[in-house]
Amino acid sequence: MIWVGKWHLGHYKRIYTPLFRGFKSHVGYWTGHHDYFDHIAVEHNMWGLDMRKGLAVAYDMHGKYTTDLVTERSLKVIAEHNATDKGPLFLYVAHAAAHSGNPYNPLPVSDDSVIKMGHIPHYKRRRYAAIVSKLDESVGKIVQQLEHYNMLKNSLIVFSTDNGGPAEGFNENFASNYPLRGVKNTLWEGGVRGAALLWSPLLRKSQRVANQNMHIVDWLPTLIEAAGGKMALDNLTSTNLDGQSIWQALSNDEPSPRKSVLHNIDDIWGSAALTVGEWKLMRGTNYKGAWDGWYGPAGERSPKHYDWQHVAKSQAGKALKAIKMFPSQAEQQRLRAGATVNCNLNKTYVQQGTECKPLLAPCLFNVRDDPCEYYNLAGQYPDVLKSLQAELAHFNATAVPPTNKPDDPRGAPRHWNYTWTNFGDSDIHYNDVVRLI
Numbered sequence: 001m002i003w004v005g006k007w008h009l010g011h012y013k014r015i016y017t018p019l020f021r022g023f024k025s026h027v028g029y030w031t032g033h034h035d036y037f038d039h040i041a042v043e044h045n046m047w048g049l050d051m052r053k054g055l056a057v058a059y060d061m062h063g064k065y066t067t068d069l070v071t072e073r074s075l076k077v078i079a080e081h082n083a084t085d086k087g088p089l090f091l092y093v094a095h096a097a098a099h100s101g102n103p104y105n106p107l108p109v110s111d112d113s114v115i116k117m118g119h120i121p122h123y124k125r126r127r128y129a130a131i132v133s134k135l136d137e138s139v140g141k142i143v144q145q146l147e148h149y150n151m152l153k154n155s156l157i158v159f160s161t162d163n164g165g166p167a168e169g170f171n172e173n174f175a176s177n178y179p180l181r182g183v184k185n186t187l188w189e190g191g192v193r194g195a196a197l198l199w200s201p202l203l204r205k206s207q208r209v210a211n212q213n214m215h216i217v218d219w220l221p222t223l224i225e226a227a228g229g230k231m232a233l234d235n236l237t238s239t240n241l242d243g244q245s246i247w248q249a250l251s252n253d254e255p256s257p258r259k260s261v262l263h264n265i266d267d268i269w270g271s272a273a274l275t276v277g278e279w280k281l282m283r284g285t286n287y288k289g290a291w292d293g294w295y296g297p298a299g300e301r302s303p304k305h306y307d308w309q310h311v312a313k314s315q316a317g318k319a320l321k322a323i324k325m326f327p328s329q330a331e332q333q334r335l336r337a338g339a340t341v342n343c344n345l346n347k348t349y350v351q352q353g354t355e356c357k358p359l360l361a362p363c364l365f366n367v368r369d370d371p372c373e374y375y376n377l378a379g380q381y382p383d384v385l386k387s388l389q390a391e392l393a394h395f396n397a398t399a400v401p402p403t404n405k406p407d408d409p410r411g412a413p414r415h416w417n418y419t420w421t422n423f424g425d426s427d428i429h430y431n432d433v434v435r436l437i
Contacts (some may be wrong), residue, residue, distance in 0.1 A: 005070045005094035008032045012424040018167045019054055027053050027073045035101045036066040036108040041360050041420055048413025050420045054421055057419050065110065071138040075145045082149040083348055093142065093309065097135035098175065100130060106172035107131060124174045125297070140315030147319035154224055160196035160220070167295035169369040176296025179343055183291045187273035187282060189371055190295070191264045198250060202226060207331055209338035212256035217243035247348065264397050267402055279370035281388035285358040294372070302312045308332065339340040341371055349375040362389065
């Protein structure tokens with residue numbers, strides 16, 4: 001197993017870093033974000049270098065664009081695997097893009113990339129699009145590399161977000177969740193409804209839009225089953241694994257075995273959200289409701305302006321053509337239409353629904369018919385509301401108290417040659433004197 005890019009799963013001690021969590025190698029960074037050029041991460045008014053090759057600080061990568069570094073490393077991993085190892089490859093590519101950088105350069109990207117997005121009038125949206133274009137370029141190169149080494153026809157590729165977009169300047173970013181409500185770090189659909197793409201010749205029913213219920217914890221058992229690990233999956237399931245395999249549901253277009261999705265129970269903000277079937281319960285909200293609106297421009301909606309030829313000539317397009325799996329223009333148009341979220345303003349809901357004020361009372365939405373969460377139906381369906389509240393209470397009964405820790409001054413980068421490091425290990429030297437190398 002190889003990890004490339006962002007970690008953000010702990011680095012207080014080395015045992016929490018990739019090489020000690022089951023991964024053979026790691027090139028990337030440990031914190032939640034950094035600048036794409038100088039690789040400095042600013043956290044809590046402190047700054048330090050955050051770029052690693054395994055445990056070693058990668059000073060030699062300074063000035064090299066993070067997206068390009070992640071791409072180059074991924075291509076090298078594929079090439080080396082093809083040359084030396086005929087077994088399976090699990091490659092986890094965690095891009096920085098399109099996360100914002102630091103306050104001094106919140107949307108880091110080259111001027112050349114920005115110029116290509118000159119048709120976008122909003123300057124910060126233009127920079128954001130340029131960052132995404134570099135991500136798109138990376139995906140194309142990786143897909144093409146898999147095809148080059150004859151690995152694509154036996155691959156399973158997952159491209160997924162980890163949360164909704166930080167829109168309208170949230171975290172100094174300018175993503176768009178249109179037409180969904182809310183942003184990253186909220187429990188509205190714009191914060192929790194993930195967009196993903198699953199591609200593989202192993203899928204029995206492909207080239208479709210899947211709307212089955214899925215929680216992010218389901219990826220582990222799903223990928224294990226897809227890889228043929230039935231015995232391993234049975235062993236994991238017997239240990240009270242939270243996730244459920246939905247491989248059969250995705251591959252065969254069958255109903256998902258997951259009936260409910262617990263989005264969160266946050267004792268700090270006092271918020272919680274649970275979806276069961278088409279019904280979603282919202283209790284409380286984050287940021288005191290400051291990000292409860294609808295954010296982000298719609299973008300280009302007319303299919304006639306979509307450049308089908310450019311898609312065909314892209315690196316990923318060429319790779320799919322080589323194995324005769326490139327979708328036709330009609331199929332692409334059908335998929336794009338199916339993936340478009342429509343608010344479906346149900347006349348009954350318009351008449352019955354009320355404004356949601358989650359800080360005052362729980363709200364209930366039918367997210368199948370009202371994915372944009374316009375109409376609170378708590379007053380019209382009290383039995384449904386009561387049922388979801390009972391299930392939420394059931395989940396909460398098994399919850400453990402938050403274990404958030406206060407900031408530890410020992411971790412300040414100024415004590416570690418201005419790097420973010422595994423400061424909790426007893427065998428590394430704590431330096432009270434500021435020094436630079």
